[in-house]
Amino acid sequence: MNMEPNGVQQTDNALEETPTVTQRMSRQQVLTLISVASVNFSSMICYSILGPFFPYEAKQKGASQTVIGLIFGCYALCNLMGSLILGKYIVQIGAKFMLVSGLFVSSGCTVLFGMLDRVPGTKMFIALCFIIRSIDAVGFAAAMTSSFAVSAKVFPNNIATVMGSLEVFTGLGLILGPPFGGLLYQSFGYELPFIILGCVLFLMVPFNMYILPNFEATPSKDSFLRLFTCPKTVLICFMIFTLSSGLGFLDATLSIFATEKFSMSPGYVGLLLLGVSLPYCLSSPFLGFVSDKFPFIRKWLMVLGGLATALGFCFLGPIPILHIQSQLWLLIFMLAIIGFSLGMTGIPTFPEILNCAYENGFEEGLSTLGLVSGLFGAVWSIGMFFGPTFGGFMTQTLNFEWAASIEGGIGFLASFLLGTYFLTERVQTNRPSQAIDGETPEERAPLLGQSSTDDDQTLYQ
Template sequence: MGFDFSRRQWLTIVVISIADFCNAICVALQAPFYPQEAEKKGCTATEFGLVFGVFELVVFLVSPIYGAHLNKLGPKLLFNGGILTTGTCAILFGMLDKVEGHVPFITLSFIIRIIEAMGNAAFLTASFAIIAKEFPNNVATMFASLETFFGLGLIVGPTLGGALYDFGGYSLPFAVLGSALFCAAVMSCLVLPKSHDDEDLKPSGPSMISLLKVPGVLLSALSIMMTSMSIGFLQATLGTTSSSSLMFVINGGVYAVSAPGWGWLCDHPAIKQKYVIAVGCAFVSAGFLLIGPAPFFDMGTQMWAVILGLTLHGLGMGSQLVASFSDALGTAIASGLPNSIETYGLVSGMWTSTFALGAFIGPTVSGLLFDSIGFRSSTLFVFILHLIVMVMMLMFTWTCDRSSKMDVSVSAGDLLQIDGTLDESVLIGDKFLPPPRTKR
């Protein structure tokens, strides 16, 4: 596994990384400043809470659509259109303080946020598909690199935005950082290589339903959703138990730093990626036992335990999110889906959609649990869910091993190099295809 990239590949990863970083900054920018402005306009917490929630809901709904039609639209068009839309919406969001009246303000907030979500979903779906196509030998490593830049953007966004807010008020952070993303979009239009692949122009191909019918892919999707739920859970409830805003940087920082390591590990052919996902589940489960801490621990909330728990959560996030993408891609191709941009788009759309669904469900469920049983007991909910996913991953992989069939967790990098049909038996849906028999 080497990193001897061509000029085209270097251009691709540099452009997408810069765009991913700027995109994350803009996505993270609204949370620190918008609620204060909304309250000035007479909006309730429920109303501006829905403005944030609708973003994830729209991403969940439209990402599979983008993924299914990626081969028709073209990944570069979807990528450029997505970040241009997101950058423009970020700038427009900064002009909302000029809107007078409660109803016009909240209405425009919803409209801009929905359009921004559509652009963000397009950008993410296309970028993951481009990575899968351009880096067939290093899918997990390159995916992890993008996630590192995205994680850094989520940290830099509120920090830099706060400084600009103190200097120039509500509009300045959105104008400056939205313009930065817009410039990144223009740069990508000029620099990002165009895909030339006649196979990508096929009018039809596999559907999202056919992708999710593969049990191994469905398990990866479940892992992505559970990880996203755990992130949303902490965002909604951890602030009520800790006064330090630095707490929110720990797991994101650990995730950004550790993701490339998980990607490098997943790109090794000998590594079964569902085992990596299971390890991530164990990290998240252990982390939430400490963050609570769990009711059966005879101690109160301790700063060292929270920090250690968030560190473990960050490691688990990196393991699950990186391994789930490359595992789903490899499993999909091993199950018989075409080794083409169509399948890359479907898997990218699935990843983006399930992550958004978890981000929508997580804060909602955590709020209900927090009100009914408290923070310490509610952390057991995430602990149990990840424990269940870990057991499912292990049992699925062990079952495949014992059946002496092709391991569906084979490296995505190896599978993406296969141009012909697979000689080994593959798992399609819930049935095994036996190897061909020779006539006597």
């Protein structure tokens, strides 16, 4: 590996010879893995602590279910804008600076969010929730967009395996956040969970400043619009949308449903959310390895995972037309199915979009990786805006059972469309193999009374 004299900076060309993770990793690769893992873990644990108790606390402050959904949704909307802009200009800003500054902003916003219980009045409380969450979303977008791009750049030949392994730390953040936040809230009140985790996130700033290498790259003239014009990319983005909207739906509605339906405390609601994050965390490394080892099954992993996610949401309530009584064991089982299927669908999406970009003439390098990371984050954010907003409105208008079933129906539609596209693509790919030089086998068959030997003689004449 060619490196600069300081041992940390490298260009796009240097990474073309980067060894795969199956070989012995270099120091730069090891440090990158540690850095990105710390970002995934600390960011997700701060994000996930709201689920068990914030909807209940906001409701006590006078916020309606719809407004609570909008508070969750505005985070995703600002994350969308941040991902698009930062993904486009990651080369100009610098991947390392973007990651570190994003962590710094998120840490401050996390601490400030923990002070909102002291705000008097419903309107002021809601307004500050929107403001702080919006700023926090931009910081989160900077950190995650940079981490995705850096991971793909340092490990270009094992993207799914590395990301699947890093999703263990994302899953750990999702796993530890709800029970940790719920138990702290139950024992010490609203402020302490945010203050502690905000300080932990702040400690990640100097840590990543020290260990994360700097990356040099050349800006590209490619754009999001060109990337999004590929039909395959559009359908995969629709799948990403259904995944994030499902998670956002659960964030905004599950805690209130479990509290009212099963009389669960915030601490137990946090444990209930393990049903999603634990299967996702445990399955991601395996699914990432399978996705890299057998690239041809990535598309079907996405389709089958989407169908399983749809099934899980339909039985989460379950859907009222089935006349099945809602039970705690069934709820936990469906959450586990959703968690595992999220890994099946989500892990292959990034490398598939990246391959689609390269097939359409995008240059290999940090600039394209930034575009793909930004697009992934933007579409994910759209789903995170739609999920809690739609879920809060539908739960308030109908009930949780119907809202979850409609969410599952959207996931089924995305899987059906993507599966149909892959089948059509396969038929069109196999069709040319049946013709040579534009002639079908019937057209190339000898005429009556003419042998194949005559054809050969004619050919040589």
